[in-house]
Amino acid sequence: MSAPGKADAIARANIALAKYWGKSDDRLNLPAVPSLSITLDPMRTETRVELDERLDADVFELDGKVALPKETARVTAMLDRVRAESGIAAKARVTSRNHFPTASGLASSASGFAALAAAARAAYGLTRDDAKASAMARRASASAARSIYGGFVELPAGEPGDDALAAIPRHDASHWDLRVVVGVITEGRKDVGSREGMGHSRETSPYWRAWVESAPAMCGVIREAIAARDYERLGPVVEQSFTTMHALAFTSSPSTMYFQPASIAALQTVKQLRDRGVPVWPTMDAGPHVKAVCPGEAAAQVEQALAATPGVLRVLHARPGAGVEVG
Amino acid sequence: MSAPGKADAIARANIALAKYWGKSDDRLNLPAVPSLSITLDPMRTETRVELDERLDADVFELDGKVALPKETARVTAMLDRVRAESGIAAKARVTSRNHFPTASGLASSASGFAALAAAARAAYGLTRDDAKASAMARRASASAARSIYGGFVELPAGEPGDDALAAIPRHDASHWDLRVVVGVITEGRKDVGSREGMGHSRETSPYWRAWVESAPAMCGVIREAIAARDYERLGPVVEQSFTTMHALAFTSSPSTMYFQPASIAALQTVKQLRDRGVPVWPTMDAGPHVKAVCPGEAAAQVEQALAATPGVLRVLHARPGAGVEVG
Numbered sequence: 163m164s165a166p167g168k169a170d171a172i173a174r175a176n177i178a179l180a181k182y183w184g185k186s187d188d189r190l191n192l193p194a195v196p197s198l199s200i201t202l203d204p205m206r207t208e209t210r211v212e213l214d215e216r217l218d219a220d221v222f223e224l225d226g227k228v229a230l231p232k233e234t235a236r237v238t239a240m241l242d243r244v245r246a247e248s249g250i251a252a253k254a255r256v257t258s259r260n261h262f263p264t265a266s267g268l269a270s271s272a273s274g275f276a277a278l279a280a281a282a283r284a285a286y287g288l289t290r291d292d293a294k295a296s297a298m299a300r301r302a303s304a305s306a307a308r309s310i311y312g313g314f315v316e317l318p319a320g321e322p323g324d325d326a327l328a329a330i331p332r333h334d335a336s337h338w339d340l341r342v343v344v345g346v347i348t349e350g351r352k353d354v355g356s357r358e359g360m361g362h363s364r365e366t367s368p369y370w371r372a373w374v375e376s377a378p379a380m381c382g383v384i385r386e387a388i389a390a391r392d393y394e395r396l397g398p399v400v401e402q403s404f405t406t407m408h409a410l411a412f413t414s415s416p417s418t419m420y421f422q423p424a425s426i427a428a429l430q431t432v433k434q435l436r437d438r439g440v441p442v443w444p445t446m447d448a449g450p451h452v453k454a455v456c457p458g459e460a461a462a463q464v465e466q467a468l469a470a471t472p473g474v475l476r477v478l479h480a481r482p483g484a485g486v487e488v489g
Numbered sequence: 490m491s492a493p494g495k496a497d498a499i500a501r502a503n504i505a506l507a508k509y510w511g512k513s514d515d516r517l518n519l520p521a522v523p524s525l526s527i528t529l530d531p532m533r534t535e536t537r538v539e540l541d542e543r544l545d546a547d548v549f550e551l552d553g554k555v556a557l558p559k560e561t562a563r564v565t566a567m568l569d570r571v572r573a574e575s576g577i578a579a580k581a582r583v584t585s586r587n588h589f590p591t592a593s594g595l596a597s598s599a600s601g602f603a604a605l606a607a608a609a610r611a612a613y614g615l616t617r618d619d620a621k622a623s624a625m626a627r628r629a630s631a632s633a634a635r636s637i638y639g640g641f642v643e644l645p646a647g648e649p650g651d652d653a654l655a656a657i658p659r660h661d662a663s664h665w666d667l668r669v670v671v672g673v674i675t676e677g678r679k680d681v682g683s684r685e686g687m688g689h690s691r692e693t694s695p696y697w698r699a700w701v702e703s704a705p706a707m708c709g710v711i712r713e714a715i716a717a718r719d720y721e722r723l724g725p726v727v728e729q730s731f732t733t734m735h736a737l738a739f740t741s742s743p744s745t746m747y748f749q750p751a752s753i754a755a756l757q758t759v760k761q762l763r764d765r766g767v768p769v770w771p772t773m774d775a776g777p778h779v780k781a782v783c784p785g786e787a788a789a790q791v792e793q794a795l796a797a798t799p800g801v802l803r804v805l806h807a808r809p810g811a812g813v814e815v816g
Contacts, residue, residue, distance in 0.1 A: 368699055368700070368702075368703035368729075368733055369696045369699050369700075369733070369736065371699065372695055372696050372698065372699040373695075373696075375695075376695035398742050398743060399742075401742065401743065401744055402695075402740065402742045402744070405739050405740045405744050406695055406696070406740045408739075409696065409736035409739055409740050412732050412735075412736055412739075413729065413732045413733045413736050415725050415726075415728065415729045416725060416728065417728055417729070417732050419753070419756060419757075419760075421748070421753050422753060423750035423751065423753045423754045423799075423800070424750065425753070426746070426748050426749060426750045426752070426753055427750045429746060430746075433746075472750075473750070
């Protein structure tokens with residue numbers, strides 16, 4: 163197979179409405195529970211992969227700077243799999259740019275590894291295969307499996323050993339005009355990475371088993387509510403999916419706390435809006451940001467209220483977006 | 490039996506290190522899990538009970554004001570039991586004063602109902618019996634059962650129907666110079682009372698069963714660590730007991746959140762102190778205040794750091810205190 167040698171991809175972050183936390187298989191990075199997300203526009207990562215026969219090792223540049231060695235190692239791990247599948251040994255130069263804050267709980271690893279999987283497969287001359295790209299992205303970062311597809315996307319739980327596990331597109335971006343208004347609370351990287359936090363929860367939280375047992379039902383309700391575009395049914399379960407996930411970290415020993423004071427203020431803002439009749443429910447990931455999920459017609463009001471909350475640095479407004487684009 | 494007709498009692502608040510949340514029997518107010526607390530000085534309630542044959546109904550004055558009807562109803566419910574036991578029908582005038590904020594998660598119901606039980610029994614001429622007073626206090630507010638005794642006190646879980654359930658004194662106040670430094674975060678009453686919050690958790694939190702299953706082991710470790718005066722063993726379990734209890738409220742649907750932004754700031758202060766080698770671990774009850782538990786020698790440093798935390802209004806410094814005093 164002849165390789166074009168160079169490819170660009172654009173992928174978007176996603177926000178899980180039904181949360182994933184914890185693995186059933188650490189080596190293959192398989193999630194212990196199913197998750198369901200919205201792929202978000204305009205939170206994009208653009209990635210270029212360029213083969214270079216002269217390189218002894220892959221080179222990875224992130225947001226204009228040479229990446230950290232551990233970040234480069236994760237990129238190389240994925241490229242090694244693409245090289246094995248394509249039969250092409252050449253190393254690559256990877257340049258990636260996030261159009262939103264990196265590694266602070268805003269799903270930059272999701273869009274990043276989705277874009278990388280798609281760009282790498284194309285650069286090494288493999289035929290486009292979204293399920294394979296999704297499984298490959300999953301190995302690097304479980305949430306990245308979902309960013310291969312646009313709109314509303316589910317990643318099932320993985321049985322140990324199932325390395326073909328990939329996300330499943332449920333509805334495309336035009337299905338429902340849900341919005342995600344993000345109250346950005348820090349620009350920095352978080353103290354405790356998701357991967358480390360998940361292992362700590364599984365080892366030390368008394369609620370770990372109850373989480374694994376209850377998460378599939380929450381994901382099921384969210385799947386049905388999205389299919390029916392039923393916001394009234396969706397909202398409370400979106401909240402409970404994030405609270406039960408955060409509680410795992412919080413009840414680990416010692417406790418891992420992703421909240422900042424301003425996170426609580428933003429959650430209070432969301433509740434006050436709802437008490438005044440605005441349809442909006444919160445979700446959070448393993449970081450301090452509060453993500454308010456609402457129907458399109460409520461978004462302007464939510465944006466204004468979050469922007470006025472003390473400690474909220476700025477607000478991002480996202481809507482369902484497309485899957486990975488390869489050029 | 491002749492009645493003295495009037496009695497005064499002083500009881501102290503307590504802070505549970507092993508938390509109680511939820512009931513095994515709503516009618517008898519029996520706790521679903523065991524708890525273990527320190528009775529705190531100088532957080533006192535002073536209560537006087539005075540029989541008055543001219544009254545048609547009990548009169549209850551709290552902190553210098555006529556109490557709310559629902560508060561008076563809880564007082565009358567307890568007095569009815571004392572009247573049944575004593576055979577004296579007279580109604581009573583009850584005056585009670587808290588020397589710390591009321592109904593905001595600082596255990597004013599614990600010291601209040603302990604003082605009331607002791608004063609009422611004495612005023613109606615019953616022989617002093619701390620186990621009976623503790624059981625009577627428990628019917629009104631489970632944590633009040635513990636404030637009958639000084640020092641370190643355990644309230645076992647109750648089997649449904651066991652109306653004699655009372656607290657058990659484990660060690661008196663001189664056993665260990667542990668301190669509790671309270672970062673007071675609001676002076677007002679909380680939005681969601683404990684009683685209401687507990688029922689909501691039992692009905693809607695996916696972690697309810699895991700809580701009931703894991704709390705006894707945490708209480709056992711705390712009991713052993715107190716007996717051995719082993720702070721290193723005590724601290725992490727004190728934290729996990731409160732996080733697992735708060736997580737129940739937080740994972741209910743809709744979520745009940747007792748944190749204020751300043752609660753998170755105070756928890757961060759406690760963690761930063763510990764990262765610098767100061768032995769201090771946090772606990773919280775169903776309210777926004779953060780209670781830092783530390784050995785006596787660390788208390789001054791903890792007090793200073795909490796007082797300097799943005800959003801902390803003031804700091805209370807408590808130590809193990811005596812049980813109820815009747816005069």
